[in-house]
Structure formats: structure tokens, C-alpha cells
Amino acid sequence: MSLLSTPAAHRARTVRGRIADAALNLGILVVVLVALGFLLPSLLGYERYVITGGSMSGTYEIGSVVFEEVVPVEDLRVGDVITYVPPAESGIANFVTHRIVDVDGDEFVTRGDANADVDPWTFQLTAATQPRVxxxxxxxxxxxxxxxxxxxxxxxxGIPAALIALMALAELVRALRAPREEEPTADELVAALAAEAAAERTPVAV
Structure with missing residues (x-):
């Protein structure tokens, strides 16, 4: 039995354990951040839209995310930026994020900040509320x-989860394959210390 091998083996297991813990924490962090990015705006009462066109360039570039609060339609003013679906006759079926440039009663006119002309349609907001950036x-x-x-x-x-699972499996396999080391008894520890002290010609109290 080697008394010196036990601390070394313990340190090796500790290092592997710390690496596995770090990988696990990193994987959990990635999953949490992704979940928060999807859920947090809704939990706070905001709607989230991704800008995919260039009509608002200079204000919101392609790839930006706009967060919008839902407000009563009567609170909308010229200058507000809203996200809405244009009227059917426009031929556009997707959401548009444009700025309100005119309000005539319940008729709205919008324009993209990067566009020279206003949108070629007017529209009404039939719902009682409307998202505003x-x-x-x-x-x-x-x-x-x-x-x-x-x-x-x-x-x-899936990739972080798979990596965590593989690291845990590898750690388990190493633990099963590692030879079992018996813990030294008190008498064996005293004897080993005495032998080491004698070898160094250092007196030791036993």
C-alpha cells in the first residue's frame, strides 16, 4: 500500500470533478439564457419582434429586436413606432414595424424611417390595444x-446536455475502473510518519 498515492488520486478526482461541474454549470447557463430570452419579455408584459427588413434602417437595423408595450389605441400619437399587419389590399401579409406619420380620426398613415414616401395605404386598428415600440x-x-x-x-x-451526459458517464467509468484504495489505519499512519522521520533523522513523538 502506498500512502502517497492516496492524496494524488484524490487531487486527480477533484480536478476532474471541478471540470465536470464547470461544464455542467456552463450548460445550465446556456439553457437558462435561451429560456430567459424567449420568456422574459412576455413575463414583463412586452411583445418582441425581430426587424427583418431595411425600411427602418438608421433607427432599427436588420437583426435588431424591438420590445413593445401594449397600449390603448387612443394613446397612439404621431411619431410612435408600431408593429402591425397592413391591410389586405396592400398585398403584405407579414408584420410591419413603421412610424406613425399621420392620424386622421381612426385612420393611420405610417412610413419607414429609411423610406422617402409614406406607405401607400391607410388603415384602422380594430383592436382596443396596440403594441408600441x-x-x-x-x-x-x-x-x-x-x-x-x-x-x-x-x-x-441538446449539444450542451449531451456533453454534460458524456462527461458524467466518463467520470463514472473512470471511477469504476480505478483500483480501490484502502484507507490507512491510525497505526499505519503513525508507523509511516515514524519511518519518514527516522529516514530524515528527525525525532518524532509517537
Whole structure:
């Protein structure tokens, strides 16, 4: 039996354990951040939209995320930026994020900040409330666009989880294969210390 091998083996196991813990914490952090990015705006009462066109360039670049609070339609004013679906006759079926440039009764006119002309339609907001932009974050939208793809989303969540599982399995295999080391008894420890002291010609009290 080697008394010196026990601390070394313990240190090796400790290092491997710390690496596994760090990997686990990193994986958990990634999953939590992704979940927060998707859920937090809704929990705070905001709606989130990704800018995918260039009509608001100079204010919101492509890839930006805009956060919008839901307000009563009667609170909307010229200068507010809103996200809405244009009327059917416009031929546009997607959401548009544009600035209100005119309000005539219940008729609204909008324009993209990067466009020279106003949008070629007027529209009414039939709901009682409407999302209005209150903040934006540049570039983050690219992440959301990527995560909109199911394969990418599964990879972001699945790869860290798989790595954590593999590291845990490898640690378990190493632990099972490692030779079991008996803990030295008190008498053996005293004898080893006495022998070491004698070898160094150092008196030791036993």
C-alpha cells in the first residue's frame, strides 16, 4: 500500500470533478439564457419582434429586436413606432414595424424611417390595444431568427446536455475502473510518519 498515492488520486478526482461541474454549470447557463430570452419579455408584459427588413434602417437595423408595450389605441400619437399587419389590399401579409406619420380620426398613415414616401395605404386598428415600440437591442435578432429553426434550437439545447451526459458517464467509468484504495489505519499512519522521520533523522513523538 502506498500512502502517497492516496492524496494524488484524490487531487486527480477533484480536478476532474471541478471540470465536470464547470461544464455542467456552463450548460445550465446556456439553457437558462435561451429560456430567459424567449420568456422574459412576455413575463414583463412586452411583445418582441425581430426587424427583418431595411425600411427602418438608421433607427432599427436588420437583426435588431424591438420590445413593445401594449397600449390603448387612443394613446397612439404621431411619431410612435408600431408593429402591425397592413391591410389586405396592400398585398403584405407579414408584420410591419413603421412610424406613425399621420392620424386622421381612426385612420393611420405610417412610413419607414429609411423610406422617402409614406406607405401607400391607410388603415384602422380594430383592436382596443396596440403594441408600441419602447426599446430595441441591435443584432440580437439574428439569434432569435436562428432559434426559430427547430434543428438549430434542438442543437443549442441538446449539444450542451449531451456533453454534460458524456462527461458524467466518463467520470463514472473512470471511477469504476480505478483500483480501490484502502484507507490507512491510525497505526499505519503513525508507523509511516515514524519511518519518514527516522529516514530524515528527525525525532518524532509517537
Amino acid at each position: 419602447v426599446a430595441s437591442v441591435p443584432h440580437v435578432g439574428w439569434v432569435f431568427l436562428a432559434l426559430a429553426d427547430r434543428g438549430t434550437r434542438m442543437a443549442v439545447i
